[in-house]
Amino acid sequence: MSISFRKELKDIAAYKPGKPIEDVKREYGIKHVIKLASNENPLGCSPKAVEAVKKAADQLAIYPDGNCTLLKEALANKLGLKPTQILPSSGSDEMIDQIAKTFMNKDDEIILADITFPRYITTTKMMGAKPVIVPLKNWTYGLDGMLNAITEKTKLIWLCNPNNPTGTMFSEEELLNFLDKVPSNIVVVYDEAYNEYVTRDDFPRNSIKLLDKYPNIIIMRTFSKIYGLAALRIGYTMASEEIIHNINKIRGPFNVNTMAQVAALAALEDEDFVKRSYEMNKEGKEYLYKELNKMGIEYVPSETNHIFMNVNKDANEVFEALQRKGVIIRPITGTWIRVTIGTQEQNEVFIKCLNEVI
Ligand SMILES: *Cc1c(COP(=O)(O)O)cnc(C)c1O
Numbered sequence: 001m002s003i004s005f006r007k008e009l010k011d012i013a014a015y016k017p018g019k020p021i022e023d024v025k026r027e028y029g030i031k032h033v034i035k036l037a038s039n040e041n042p043l044g045c046s047p048k049a050v051e052a053v054k055k056a057a058d059q060l061a062i063y064p065d066g067n068c069t070l071l072k073e074a075l076a077n078k079l080g081l082k083p084t085q086i087l088p089s090s091g092s093d094e095m096i097d098q099i100a101k102t103f104m105n106k107d108d109e110i111i112l113a114d115i116t117f118p119r120y121i122t123t124t125k126m127m128g129a130k131p132v133i134v135p136l137k138n139w140t141y142g143l144d145g146m147l148n149a150i151t152e153k154t155k156l157i158w159l160c161n162p163n164n165p166t167g168t169m170f171s172e173e174e175l176l177n178f179l180d181k182v183p184s185n186i187v188v189v190y191d192e193a194y195n196e197y198v199t200r201d202d203f204p205r206n207s208i209k210l211l212d213k214y215p216n217i218i219i220m221r222t223f224s225k226i227y228g229l230a231a232l233r234i235g236y237t238m239a240s241e242e243i244i245h246n247i248n249k250i251r252g253p254f255n256v257n258t259m260a261q262v263a264a265l266a267a268l269e270d271e272d273f274v275k276r277s278y279e280m281n282k283e284g285k286e287y288l289y290k291e292l293n294k295m296g297i298e299y300v301p302s303e304t305n306h307i308f309m310n311v312n313k314d315a316n317e318v319f320e321a322l323q324r325k326g327v328i329i330r331p332i333t334g335t336w337i338r339v340t341i342g343t344q345e346q347n348e349v350f351i352k353c354l355n356e357v358i
Contacts, residue, residue, distance in 0.1 A: 047270075097126075098250060179214050219237065227267045280343070281341050297358075
């Protein structure tokens with residue numbers, strides 16, 4: 001007799017992370033390695049967050065505040081919500097799992113895009129629910145296609161705006177039009193991991209006000225991207241009090257660690273750091289566009305901190321070749337790769353190496 005695993009696991013592949021910088025250095029015997037693979041902030045994080053973590057180092061023996069009281073209050077003040085409409089989590093990754101556990105029953109239909117954040121489909125399969133995959137249109141969420149995919153069995157729709165890995169966005173008008181047409185018993189998860197990077201004016205800037213009108217929407221944000229706190233694992237979610245109350249039932253009691261809470265609190269106050277990160281990303285993006293244009297490389301204009309580009313060669317081969325030169329990027333599909341916008345120096349190294357490789 002042997003143990004058996006849940007049958008849902010058969011169809012799930014473990015997440016394959018990029019190689020850490022140290023491994024690449026060792027493996028290829030190179031000194032300088034840059035990682036442009038995980039959409040991390042090349043400026044690091046706010047020095048105020050680092051200070052806060054150092055100060056909290058004498059609290060390691062004590063369980064964290066399971067309610068994240070101070071952080072919830074700070075977020076509530078900043079966003080004009082009640083603390084009971086906000087739920088911090090150990091990264092948005094954890095929240096995606098929690099949302100799945102809160103809503104999905106076996107055989108529920110779950111609508112998602114074909115090229116988007118991979119965690120959506122993993123958790124959907126994990127619950128034994130049925131993924132209904134809608135192709136992107138011009139690398140952008142096709143909201144009409146998603147509406148057309150709705151049936152009586154539809155339980156939840158995953159939206160990512162702007163989208164990872166393509167960097168594209170849909171407008172406020174498109175979002176409102178969509179939400180008006182989605183039956184109110186269907187949960188719409190709206191992942192805004194990159195909202196702070198958006199430059200276009202027609203982006204839904206004030207998504208939070210949607211909570212008043214659409215009790216079926218759940219908005220997710222993270223401190224991993226522009227705030228630069230990926231190592232600590234912290235994000236937060238906003239929804240109706242009823243939804244938050246129910247997610248709270250299945251949440252681990254101490255899911256957000258103390259360091260993450262104090263760092264997020266400090267990071268929230270450092271608006272200057274966010275502004276600098278935004279500006280550097282915007283300049284880096286313009287530089288990369290210019291160089292890619294010179295090289296004749298097709299790319300999709302990005303509203304995030306990464307650029308989706310067509311290297312006209314097998315993406316895995318280009319990934320390997322760049323890695324040998326000390327540049328880690330992410331192959332996505334076919335001949336398309338995703339590259340995080342780095343510092344000016346990193347961007348220059350990337351362009352130089354890409355030129356050599358293709
Ligand atoms: C990076 C990312 C997240 C989550 O990050 P966490 O580090 O788990 O907070 C969520 N959604 C998208 C689309 C992302 O790109």
